[in-house]
Amino acid sequence: MKRFMMLCLAALASTGATAQTAGFLCCNMRTDGAWISDINYLDAGKTMIPAGTPLTMNGYGKNRVHVVINGRKQDIGNDYSRSTPLDAFAKRYIVDQDPLEKLRTYPKKIQDAIGTARLTKGMTREQVIMAVGYPVSDENPSLESKTWRYWLNSWGEFDAIFDDSGWLIKIEAEADIRRLVVVE
Incomplete structure (x- = not known):
C-alpha cells in the first residue's frame, strides 16, 4: 500500500498537479x-x-499556471518570460496579500492610474507592476534595470524609465500608444 501511495504521489508531481492555493x-x-x-x-x-x-491556483501545465478567477478556469501563460522558472513566475502573479490594501494608501492620482491600467510619473516599480503587469523577462532580465520595455500590442511598445531610487520619471512611447498608457 505504501508503495502504491508513493507511485500516486510521483504521478501527480510529474503532471504538475499541486494543492489548490488561494x-x-x-x-x-x-x-x-x-x-x-x-x-x-x-x-x-x-x-x-x-x-x-x-483567485485559486490549481496547478501547472506546459508554460502555464492554472487558475480559477470568478468561478472561471483560466491559464496565466508564461509566453515571454520563459527564462523565469514556472514556480517563480506563478509567485509573481499570484500573491498572498491583497494588493488593494496597499492601493488604498496611495495618492489618488496613482490609484486612478492603476485602476485604469495606466502609468504616471512618480510611481514606484511596485505601482507600475500593479498598473500594467510585470515586464516580460525575455526582454527585461533584471527588475533592477532603469528601463522596462512593455508591449501594448504586437506593434506598439513603450518604456517605463526609473531613476536611481526606483521612481518612474519618464514614459517613452509613440503618441498613439502614449495616450493609451499614460496619465499626465
Whole structure:
C-alpha cells in the first residue's frame, strides 16, 4: 500500500498537479476569457482583470499556471518570460496579500492610474507592476534595470524609465500608444 501511495504521489508531481492555493492577482492583467498572457496585450475582445482579484491556483501545465478567477478556469501563460522558472513566475502573479490594501494608501492620482491600467510619473516599480503587469523577462532580465520595455500590442511598445531610487520619471512611447498608457 505504501508503495502504491508513493507511485500516486510521483504521478501527480510529474503532471504538475499541486494543492489548490488561494491568493490574489498581483496586477491588472488582460484575458480573452481563458488565457492571460504575460505580455498583457491590449487587444480587441480582451477584458481587464483588476489587481487584487481573488483567485485559486490549481496547478501547472506546459508554460502555464492554472487558475480559477470568478468561478472561471483560466491559464496565466508564461509566453515571454520563459527564462523565469514556472514556480517563480506563478509567485509573481499570484500573491498572498491583497494588493488593494496597499492601493488604498496611495495618492489618488496613482490609484486612478492603476485602476485604469495606466502609468504616471512618480510611481514606484511596485505601482507600475500593479498598473500594467510585470515586464516580460525575455526582454527585461533584471527588475533592477532603469528601463522596462512593455508591449501594448504586437506593434506598439513603450518604456517605463526609473531613476536611481526606483521612481518612474519618464514614459517613452509613440503618441498613439502614449495616450493609451499614460496619465499626465
